[in-house]
Amino acid sequence: xxxxxxxxxxxxxxxxxxxxxxxxxxxxxxxxxxxxxxxxxxxxxxxxxxxxxxxxxxxxxxxxxxxxxxxxxxxxxxxxxxxxxxxxxxxxxxxxxxxxxxxxxxxxxxxxxxxxxxxxxxxxxxxxxxxxxxxxxxxxxxxxxxxxxxxxxxxxxxxxxxxxxxxxxxxxxxxxxxxxxxxxxxxxxxxxxxxxxxxxxxxxxxxxxxxxxxxxxxxxxxxxxxxxxxxxxxxxxxxxxxxxxxxxxxxxxxxxxxxxxxxxxxxxxxxxxxxxxxxxxxxxxxxxxxxxxxxxxxxxxxxxxxxxxxxxxxxxxxxxxxxxxxxxxxxxxxxxxxxxxxxxxxxxxxxxxxxxxxxxxxxxxxxxxxxxxxxxxxxxxxxxxxxxxxxxxxxxxx
Numbered sequence: 001x002x003x004x005x006x007x008x009x010x011x012x013x014x015x016x017x018x019x020x021x022x023x024x025x026x027x028x029x030x031x032x033x034x035x036x037x038x039x040x041x042x043x044x045x046x047x048x049x050x051x052x053x054x055x056x057x058x059x060x061x062x063x064x065x066x067x068x069x070x071x072x073x074x075x076x077x078x079x080x081x082x083x084x085x086x087x088x089x090x091x092x093x094x095x096x097x098x099x100x101x102x103x104x105x106x107x108x109x110x111x112x113x114x115x116x117x118x119x120x121x122x123x124x125x126x127x128x129x130x131x132x133x134x135x136x137x138x139x140x141x142x143x144x145x146x147x148x149x150x151x152x153x154x155x156x157x158x159x160x161x162x163x164x165x166x167x168x169x170x171x172x173x174x175x176x177x178x179x180x181x182x183x184x185x186x187x188x189x190x191x192x193x194x195x196x197x198x199x200x201x202x203x204x205x206x207x208x209x210x211x212x213x214x215x216x217x218x219x220x221x222x223x224x225x226x227x228x229x230x231x232x233x234x235x236x237x238x239x240x241x242x243x244x245x246x247x248x249x250x251x252x253x254x255x256x257x258x259x260x261x262x263x264x265x266x267x268x269x270x271x272x273x274x275x276x277x278x279x280x281x282x283x284x285x286x287x288x289x290x291x292x293x294x295x296x297x298x299x300x301x302x303x304x305x306x307x308x309x310x311x312x313x314x315x316x317x318x319x320x321x322x323x324x325x326x327x328x329x330x331x332x333x334x335x336x337x338x339x340x341x342x343x344x345x346x347x348x349x350x351x352x353x354x355x356x357x358x359x360x361x362x363x364x365x366x367x368x369x370x371x372x373x374x375x376x377x378x379x380x381x382x383x384x385x386x387x388x389x390x391x392x393x394x395x396x397x398x
Contacts, residue, residue: 012133012192017142019190020126024146026184027085027118028153031161032092032177039170043099053104060112061119062351069120069344077121077195077340082188084117089181096174120344127331127339128195140328141276147324148272151265222342224391225330229346231384232290232326234353235377236297236319240264242361243312246370250304260309267313271320278321279328286325287388293318294381301374312374319381 032039040050072080091107091114126143130136157180165173247260281289293315300311327343334342357377364373 013130013135013138015190016126016129016133016192017145019187019192020122020142020146021149023081023122023184023187023191024149025153025156026180026187028150029157029180030177031157031164031173031180032095033154034158034161035165035170035173036095039095039099040104042170043104045101045104049101053101053108056105057108057112058351058355060109061116062348062355064113064116065119065348065351066341066344068116069341069347071117072121072124072340072344076193077125078188078191078193080117080121081125081191082185084114085181085184085188087111087114087117089178089185092174092178092181096171096178099170116344119347120340120342123327123331123343124340125191125193125195129192132194136332137279138276139331140279140324143327144272144275144321144324146272147275147320148269151269151272155262155265222330222333225326225333226342226346226349228326228384228388229323229330230349230353231380232319233323233350235357235380236316237350238354238357238361239297239374239377240268240316241358242370242374246301246312246374247309249370250306250309260306263309264313264316267315267317268320271317272324274317274321275324275328278325281325283388283392286322287385287392289318289322289325290381290388291385293322294378294385297381298375298378301371301378304371308371315378 037050040053045053068080087110091110094103094107094110097103123143126146127136127139130139130142160176161173164176243264244257244261247257252260278285278289296311296318297315300308300313300315302308303311327346330343330346331339361373361377364376368376
């Protein structure tokens with residue numbers, strides 16, 4: 001029996017998407033997420049030691065972000081996708097077996113390295129496999145659903161962490177996280193990969209990195225797409241960490257805060273699921289989306305009401321949608337041989353801009369209410385929207 005040409009791409013796309021959604025869910029199904037700060041404190045770590053651990057985690061990700069993208073263009077992307085979770089699993093094992101500052105630090109380095117290996121490699125592998133199947137136009141819809149799967153993994157792990165911790169303590173939560181990482185690595189081995197990598201001796205990760213950065217400098221369209229991703233992703237990604245504080249200022253009971261945070265997560269999930277239908281939005285449409293989300297954020301954050309929380313959820317849905325669309329614009333404009341490298345460059349920009357946003361928030365938050373800070377940080381999105389409109393107008397001129 002011979003499969004038709006239409007049947008082969010359909011079968012390949014199903015294998016790719018099922019693997020991707022499972023990988024995305026399991027990658028964020030980490031029961032340690034909501035309790036690891038408590039683990040550090042209960043082990044005797046001081047506040048500055050805990051803060052230094054978080055800083056070490058961020059620095060590791062920043063340092064390895066772009067080199068890992070170059071590795072993904074110079075070697076098997078699938079290999080990096082299953083290696084990353086194994087490194088994270090090793091870090092969690094250290095936390096459970098020898099809980100101490102040194103073990104926590106080593107675990108964060110391994111976790112940061114594992115995350116960096118998958119950043120860029122995942123997007124590049126998915127896009128190139130879809131392109132091989134003649135389905136690159138489905139990239140936005142598929143990646144939007146993958147982001148929704150990640151959020152579901154986070155919600156599920158958060159919901160299970162409490163009961164597991166109450167019954168068996170940190171060890172059980174750590175073991176569950178370790179096993180989830182192993183399942184993530186196993187799932188990654190199911191990714192199809194048909195990319196033919198050049199075998200020339202000059203095709204090292206360093207040369208790949210140089211040529212990728214040269215393309216970013218020399219191609220105006222690529223450079224614009226690279227800058228758009230951190231402009232869209234960084235601020236709301238940082239604000240997400242402060243949403244519990246924003247909600248608590250409403251005066252609701254402490255037990256109510258997680259439920260309202262989940263309402264905001266529901267908006268983010270919706271934004272990811274809308275990526276497919278919204279892919280037809282052009283530059284002007286994207287600008288309108290960002291401006292509308294910024295206004296919803298400013299009004300919702302300062303409303304000090306449950307309706308305001310719903311508006312913040314709507315704003316985050318818009319930002320999540322815009323982030324997926326910005327990634328799509330980048331993937332359409334870069335060459336296959338440098339796809340992971342340039343995607344990692346964009347991720348590095350997002351990481352750095354996010355850290356800067358944390359600093360701005362800390363500076364403003366010492367004197368202003370959380371709602372006021374949220375509203376102030378909506379302004380960069382209005383600036384980005386205006387820049388997109390001006391770019392569109394400049395290209396329209398003869």
